[in-house]
Amino acid sequence: MERLEFDELDKLSEQKEVFAPDATFEAPVKNIGKGHLFMAVEEVMPEIGATDLEVSGEIAESKGKGYPIARRDVMRLFSASAILGATACVKRPAEKIVPYVNQPIDFAPGNPVYYATTCNECPAACGVVVKTREGRPTKLEGGPEHPVSQGALCAIGQASIQSLYHPERHKSPLFQTNGHAKELSWEAAFDRIGAIVKGSKKVGIITKGSTGSQRKFYAEFLTKIGSKSENVFTWDANGLYSSISEAHRLAFGVEGLPRLELARASTIVGIGSDILDVGTSVVYHSKGLSQALSIKGLEKGELVQFEAVMSLTGGRADKRHVIPVGSELATTLLLVRALHEKTAAKGSKGARAVIASVLDANKGALDQAYDVIGVKKEVFEALAHKMLEKPSVLVAGGTASFDENATSLQVAGIFANILLGAYGSILNFDKGWSASPVKAGDMKRFVEASPDLDVVFVIGTDPSFSLPASYGFSEALTKVKTIISIQNFPAEVDRLAEFILPADHYLETWGDEEPVSGFLSIRQPAVRTTVNSRQPEEMLMWIAASAGAPMGYADYRTYLSAQWKSYYEMAGAKVDYETFVKAVLRRGFIGKLDTRTVGDLIDVKISLTLPESGLKLVAPFDHRLRDGSFAHIPILQEVGDGMTTIAWDSWIAINPNTCRKLGLKRNDVIRVEGPGGFFEGAVFPLPGLHPDAIVAPRGNGHTDKRSTISNGVGFNPLAAFSKAEDKVTGQPVTSGQKVKLSLVGKTYRLAAMQKHHDIGNRSDIIRTTSLATLANEGREKDLDSVPDLYPDILQRGDYRWGMSVDLSKCTGCGACMTACSLENNVAQIGREQILLGREMHWIRLDRYFNGEVDSPGVTFQPVMCQQCNHAPCEAVCPVLATTHDDEGINAMTYNRCVGTRYCGNACPYKVRRFNWWTYKWNTMGEKERDRNIKALNPDVTVRTRGVMEKCNFCVGRLRDAKLSAKERSKEFGREFRVQDSDVKTACQQTCPSDAITFGDLKNPGSGISKLRRDPRAYLLLGGFPEEKEYGLKTMPNVSYLMKVGADNESVAGSEGTQAPKHG
Amino acid sequence: MSDTVQWDKTVSDVNEGILKGVEGRPHPTYYIALVFALTLLAIGITGWGLIISFGIGLSGKSSPVYWGTFITDFVFWVGIGHAGTLISAILFLFRAKWRNSINRSAEAMTVFAVITAGLFPLIHMGRVWNGFWTLPLPNTNNMWVNFRSPLLWDVFAISTYLTVSLLFWYMGLVPDIASLRDRVKGFKRFVYGILSLGWTGNIRQWHHYETGYGFLAALSTPLVLSVHSIVSWDFAMALQPGWHTTIFPPYFVAGAILSGCAMVYNLVVPVRKMFRLEGFIKEEHLEACLKLTLLTSTIVAYAYAIEFFVAWYSGNYYEWAIFKGRATGPYSFYFWTMTFCNCVFPLLLWSRKIRYNIPVAMVICFLINIGMWFERYNIVISSLAEDFLPGSWGHYEPSIIDMCMTFGSFGWFFTWFLIFTKFFPFVSMSELKLIMPKPLRRKPTH
Secondary structure, three states: OOOOOHHHHHHHHOOHHHHOOOOOOOHHHOOOOOOOOOOOHHHHOHHHOOOOOOOOHHHHHHHHHOOOOOHHHHHHHHHHHHHHHHHHOOOOOOOOOOOOOOOOOOOOOOOOEEEEEEOOOOOOOOEEEEEEEOOEEEEEEEOOOOOOOOOOOOHHHHHHHHHHOOOOOOOOOEEEEOOEEEEOOHHHHHHHHHHHHHHHOOEEEEEEOOOOOHHHHHHHHHHHOOOOHHHEEEEOOOOHHHHHHHHHHHHHOOOOEOEEOHHHOOEEEEEOOOOOOOOOOHHHHHHHHHHHHOEEOOEEOEEEEEEOOOOHHHHHOOEEEEOOOOOHHHHHHHHHHHHHHOOOOOOOHHHHHHHHHHHHHOHHHHHHHHHHHOOOHHHHHHHHHHHHHOOEEEEEOOHHHOOOOHHHHHHHHHHHHHHHOOEOOOEEOOEOOEOOOOOOOHHHHHHHHHHHOOEEEEEOOOHHHHOOHHHOHHHHHHOOOEEEEEEOOOOHHHHHOOEEEEEOOHHHOOEEEEEEOOEEEEEOOOOOOOOOOEOHHHHHHHHHHHOOOOOOOOOHHHHHHHHHHHHHHHHOOOOOHHHHHHHHHHHOEEEOOOEOOOOOOOOOOOOOOOOOOOOEEEOOEEOOOEOOOOOOOHHHHHHOOOOOOEOOOOOEEEOHHHHHHHOOOOOEEEEEEEOOEEEEEEEEEOOOOOOOEEEOOEOOOOOOOOOOOOOOOOOOHHHHOOOOEOOOOOOEOOEEEEOEEEEEEEEOOOOEOOOOOEOOOOOOOOOEEEHHHHHHHOOOOOOOOOOOOOHHHHOOOOOOEEEEEEOOOOOOOOHHHHHHHHHOOOOOOOHHHHHHOOOOOOOEEEEEEEEOOOOEEEEEEEEOOOOEOOOHHHHHOOOOOEEEOOOOOEEEOHHHOOOOOHHHHHOOOOOOEEOOOOOOOOEEOOEEOOOOHHHOOOOOOOOOOOOEEOOOOOHHHHHHHHHHHHHHHHHHOOOOOOOHHHOOOHHHHHOOOOOEEEEEOOOOOOHHHHHHHOOOEEOOOOOEHHHOEOOOOOOEOEEEEOEEEOOOOOOOOOOOOOOOOOO | OHHHOOOOOOHHHHHHHHHHHHHOOOOHHHHHHHHHHHHHHHHHHHHHHHHHHHOHHHOOOOOOOOOOHHHHHHHHHHHHHHHHHHHHHHHHHOOOOOHHHHHHHHHHHHHHHHHHHHHHHHHHOOOHHHHHHHOOOOOOOOOOOOOOOHHHHHHHHHHHHHHHHHHHHHHHHHHHHHHHHHHOOHHHHHHHHHHOOOOOOOHHHHHHHHHHHHHHHHHHHHHHHHHHHHHHHHHHOOOOOOOOOOOHHHHHHHHHHHHHHHHHHHHHHHHHHHOOOOOOOOHHHHHHHHHHHHHHHHHHHHHHHHHHHHHHHOOOHHHHHHHHHHHHOOOHHHHHHHHHHHHHHHHHHHOHHHHHOHHHHHHHHHHHHHHHHHHHHHHHHHHHHOOOOHHHOOOOOOOHHHHHHHHHHHHHHHHHHHHHHHHOOOOOHHHHHHHOOOOOOOOOOO
């Protein structure tokens, strides 16, 4: 076995600041400067020894301050590279890993090994660190140094571990005739497909969006076998990629997506935007927005949202204006007009002339628009004024606004951003832009080209489901003689396919992504294939070979290796190429931002038509299930939609006032009849929607019986849409078509996890404040000085673990719930049990509306076990199954529990969860399916029936951190304590908005100690200690930070002064 | 009150009249009742079997309503078990003569009700097979119980109460079993012989008996107050609004006596018919029982009112929200059922005419039992469903299994009770003789 070069690794360890004991804590308070997030390669990999790459001033500065890198993360990378160096780079991980008869010398069973790779669930390409135990991936975490994910990961990324081990993946290649599937051997499949391909030459490939070398490889394959390289058709149901890219082509003549650095903005205006729901790179934008909106001294950024639906982005907004469906373009142009009229507006003369001509051309429509959209001119004036004062940006468009004008909307957004001077600072289009993962109009091209094609490969995408039936994709596909579906999970398109070839999950494959131009993010296998699947690209190589046109690569990795050569040259590393690749794999990414010259605004036309009134259907992505590609993942179904808290269902959200007018009640089944067809579903009255908006999320509605998890769940709202396309990109319209509603006369109970939306006047639960109040009255809090008969309770133990949740930051995305469930082996229980109220989430998201039904304020409150120091649950357990440990954790001894559930009753926060049934690993939802025990975290017990469970601050992680501190203490002969950077709970680790902070309250310098003293800190149901009123006096170790509005009016609701008292 | 009793039977009729039912055949309705009780019991056993096999998830409980009808039933049956000791012990000490005709049935009811109640914590447990962990049994793992937990106090309270009531009841039975032993032959004689513990009825035995009985009565008296107080602490000791109040112990005791008296009435009247005991359990005795019912009903009504007043007066928002919710929220039906059954209908008992109208009084007592069940249901469920954080609120409806267990518990109780009435004297013969007229009273001669 090849030994790895330790001296190489040692060079990394020479970076002494890496081991800084207590790294700078809260990211948002740091100055976010240019270039911070995209690090230069030599900064992280000194062994490459590049000298001629540019090092920005901020980086040099951050080195001086102590680079905020976690020691554990470095250890992770060490071990990752250790294993990679030994195995992965040379060949795939060994097939039989356990038992280790000949155990690798640097490997200890029980110790996790981490691999850096890149998520493939959406084209955002977040860096992922895969934790593997004895060769099996058990948990995914955002790569802490990866500039896109920055340590965080969305719910979908977290959940992909369940799709890796999904029991319903195809087990072998299938040959399908007349609906009968026959298993084939790989050789037979390749031979037969090779023969077909050889005979036809008219071959096409439909593939999912990707920014990496994949598309180039497919083109090369097509050329090799004698087809045309243009026959690669990319498809992503998220039309933002193509519309933003096309808009920039129209405006500047060059394609691409600008890199959006929200962290640098002060006022952010979203118009129909869903950057926190789906967007183009949800984790990166959540991180950025969280930093932009965090409190810096006495200032705070502001998010203003105009939308017709109720998105998480709108929920997070400081101000939210409700506009009619389809009026996003008008709203944007009105803002452009307001900006254009201001003298402070930026932009070159030429650009301003173009904008002026567009405004003039649409003057009539714009003058009427104020009345149509119901927002006054003064609002735009004030907003424009505010936006021009400070760095600001406009983010337009989202999955809820895919209409004919989706690209025009982006162009209008470009106008606004030019006037705001956002290009070059917040929006980077000249340096490190993102190439569009999809080519605009590809599906339209395919539908037109399909009669000319004989063979089509559908790889990793399912347009049969994610395109409206009226678009004609499936009809077009049936015109093709041979369809080969290559999917890592059964898809609807399989129905039409002659050959179904099981593809590797992304955790089993090689690949690369280029999320930002010039920046390479590597995908490498973390595990050998778990089912009889293969890498799609290698299948194509075999097929090409069978067709008599071998591609000339041993495997896909060889191909990639050749592609990566350019980065080697760019990096100018002094080491040989193999070492370079090893170093890159260790970290998972490398890059230097590409630069290009972008010209001024080209003369571009927009014609504005104002939307008519009347009920209109909007089908945005469900933020968990997206276009439906993740509907088969139980944890995503179970996490529930953030705004409605509905799990395992689709719903039709309608404004409550409209419901009243139409005589609809919650759970009434209605038929929504659109121009293209109809669908039926249950009504969910949702405050904050435009009265004319009928919002039905996409994602569910699979009827293909290929996954028992998604089959029959919900409906597909695309059925109602008639064929209509974006004028520029050809992307199907999924918003704004007129519909008629009729009662079916049935009811269907929607499994909403939260039954009550209104917090009433219990304003001590969600507390709000304003910057002005903080400035005038903000004093340091002392939440722990409570008169107490047992004063030593806070003194015991070496540590006292605490957590802080910032209500100002939480967006309700559900990533924490997913991470928690996967870390702690929390069961998924399915719709029936959720209807009974038996959800098992250890951390839940309470969502409260306040204010008016038409424009409510929304607050998300993550509630996990509060780890009370005087825990009501501990006193009442007859068998001492729940006890307090010396470190402030309210521990749960599952083995001892007899299930009286008294603790659950006594808990005022109702965070305890009971195992009503045997929710073992063989249950996936209510459907009995083997979830595969491989996906369980071996560090955490699986609880049996009749036992109470709850959050324990990821006690296993704490134990690991303490052990490692102990080892260090032994090694260095002085005492090491666990520091903030040493341990993160699963929810904290993955939170894309950095809303959760965790640490040691005994250490007065730790981040958590600071936040517990913060003027905004309060304890849930903890009364007002400064007024000698201590609430329930449970003395939790979890504290919350009040929600802050940019000004007094921003946060609706009272300011906590008339909060209820309790004795 | 017994002074005014119009006896038409004398002491010499006692043994014959009361043991007739035991030796002979009772009224056919007895068998109908027994079959009915056994059917309910079978339903209950099936339900429990299903729960043990598949999980407590079969009940309708959820988060946040972790307790449901099982705890309701538990409190209900403990409450029923209350009146027995009150009637037999406290009234014994007060020398209330009317108790002598119904104390046996009341004590039997107590014992069976407590046994029934004791099952419910087990039925309710998630892992009943580990139920013995709630006992402080020394073990090598050094696992101990939590003496701070009201549930543990329950374990002690219920087991003590059961032990004392059982002893008290059995001790009172001994002389009567001896009379029975003397009248039967064969195997029955053998069994009754063992059960009568060698009672011969001599003066020394009577002397010891009376002393011991008095002691047990004194010992039981505090238990009457303690048991239901401790049961009430299951709720009062938790932070839950609607539970966390100091009025609970007296309020629960009063409620328990109310339901117990009503249940005694409901039980005695039919059994009196089945075993033709009208001559021994007189209308006047039953009427006395109704007076006690009326008294406790007014105490309960007062407790309800005070509870509301304190919830409002405390200024505690959460407490007041729970009480408002009870009266107007999703569980208001149960609340108003409870109020009408426990406070309004019993007011009819102020009328002497109604007190002597057995069918009407039966209906009122039946309604009181329903009302008392709903009182517990109200306390348990409506407080839990909507407590502090609206985000965690839920709803509870009993599932079929929940109802099976409730009806099954009645089956279990009535099966025992009917078996008892068939094999043991339903009225305490020895004590009855104390209050009945003597048969041959010679006129004094001068």
